[in-house]
Amino acid sequence: MFQVKSGVVLVVATITLGACASGPPDTEVSAALSGASESINHARTDNALSAAPETVNEAQTLLSQAEKAQNSGDKAQAIRLANEAKVDGDLADATAQGAKAHQAAQAVNSDIGALQQTTAPNR
Amino acid sequence: MPQPDAQYTSAQQTVGMTANNPNVVKYAEPQVQSAKNELSQAGAALQKGDTTDEDYHSFMALRYAETAQQIAQEKQDQQTVANAPLERDQALLQKEKSEAERARAEAAAARNGPGMVITPRDIMFAEGSAQLNENAQASITHVAAYLKQNPGRKVMIRGFTDSTGSAALNEQLSQERADAVRLALANEGVDQSRIQIMGMGPSEPIASNSSAAGRLMNRRVQIMVSNEDGNFPQLSMVGTDSTVAPPAPVR
Numbered sequence: 001m002f003q004v005k006s007g008v009v010l011v012v013a014t015i016t017l018g019a020c021a022s023g024p025p026d027t028e029v030s031a032a033l034s035g036a037s038e039s040i041n042h043a044r045t046d047n048a049l050s051a052a053p054e055t056v057n058e059a060q061t062l063l064s065q066a067e068k069a070q071n072s073g074d075k076a077q078a079i080r081l082a083n084e085a086k087v088d089g090d091l092a093d094a095t096a097q098g099a100k101a102h103q104a105a106q107a108v109n110s111d112i113g114a115l116q117q118t119t120a121p122n123r
Numbered sequence: 124m125p126q127p128d129a130q131y132t133s134a135q136q137t138v139g140m141t142a143n144n145p146n147v148v149k150y151a152e153p154q155v156q157s158a159k160n161e162l163s164q165a166g167a168a169l170q171k172g173d174t175t176d177e178d179y180h181s182f183m184a185l186r187y188a189e190t191a192q193q194i195a196q197e198k199q200d201q202q203t204v205a206n207a208p209l210e211r212d213q214a215l216l217q218k219e220k221s222e223a224e225r226a227r228a229e230a231a232a233a234r235n236g237p238g239m240v241i242t243p244r245d246i247m248f249a250e251g252s253a254q255l256n257e258n259a260q261a262s263i264t265h266v267a268a269y270l271k272q273n274p275g276r277k278v279m280i281r282g283f284t285d286s287t288g289s290a291a292l293n294e295q296l297s298q299e300r301a302d303a304v305r306l307a308l309a310n311e312g313v314d315q316s317r318i319q320i321m322g323m324g325p326s327e328p329i330a331s332n333s334s335a336a337g338r339l340m341n342r343r344v345q346i347m348v349s350n351e352d353g354n355f356p357q358l359s360m361v362g363t364d365s366t367v368a369p370p371a372p373v374r
Contacts, residue, residue: 080179087186094193101200108207115214 024075032082033070036063039089048092051099059088125172131165134181134188138162141188150198154191158184238276238356241266241346242329246304248342251288253299255307263304266346267311275351277317280304283345285338286325298322304344 040059048056066081127135138158141147148155165180243262246255255263270276282301284293301320309315330337349355 084179084182084186087183087190091186091190091193094190094197098193098197098200101197101204105200105203108204112207112210112214115211115218118218 024079026075029070029075029078029082032079032086033063033066036066036082036085036089039086039093043089043093043096046093046096047100048096051096052092055088055092055095059085059092062088125169127169128174128177128181130178130181130185131169134162134165134185137188138184141191144192144195146199147191147195149195151191151194154187154194158187158191160184161187238350238354239348240356241348242343243346246344247339248300250285250338250342251296253282253296253303255303259304259307263307263311266348267308267313269348270308270313270317273351275353277319277349277353277355278308278313279319279321279347279349279355280308281321281323281345281347283323283327283341283343284325285341286328286332287338290324293324294322296322297324300342300344304346 036059040056040063043052043056043059062081062085066078066085069075069078069081142155142159161180161184165177165184168174168176168180243259243266245258245262247258248254248256266278270278280301282297282299282304284297284300286293288296298320299322301322305315305318305320308318325332325341328337328341329343330340332338332341347355
């Protein structure tokens, strides 16, 4: 009976120790993960899947790997992967926004270009 | 010193390029700063031989730099769109200006230009006759309307004959043909003072006098219209002599 009890204590102690050894607090990990998924969602909303599909996919893959690392208790790795996923998401979003702005600028330029063409002296 | 890996080298190049582009620095300063920051951490990791950290910070540096470039491009494009109304106005203004210039130039050319020479194909004469044919009226009406719209212009009507018959008779006949057109124009309300006539006889044939069809073409009138200043076109192009064209002598 006593032996069984001490076994339980030992198991609990090991788990606690393990959590301490992996470093960053859980809040930091979950903040990194939610930052990454927010960034990816934002990029998707801005139509990044058509402007930068590879970057969005890479971000998604990195986020899944970050979640796996979190589940297996490797917090430092989880944060790194989540951060990488986040900058990928940000890049995808910037690319999508850039494509939109570029399209608008091109439309404006061709409009003005057409005007200037009719202006050119016809000799 | 440890060798940098490909990830680091690529980040170093991209961050360097980004940080050296004043437009990118101007529009995406925070991202450029983050990129430089990550790159220096990657460099530190490289020194320590920590390839995991080296790769991680290199990746972050590269992405920050790429994002900075995208943002800068976006801002520049937005600037283009923002400036569009102004550029558009300028282009429109330029367009209006050059159209006005063109119109002015055309008006001046019409005023000072050489005038014109018309040989109405539908005004034909029977042999020995100065009677206007039925179809002539269309041309007469047309020329009269033109002269009413352009009161500064004058006309010189030159009558011609074919080569049959005597010179004296042809001279007379050609004069009568020109006069017939003058009368018709006057009937349409054109002031007589604007019309001069001249009998040219069989000179300046436009077709061969050896066929009936050619002779029919040569029995004609030619209407010379002056420019707004009253000057008639130079006749060098129709190959006539200096007795003809007032006030511009040919040759």
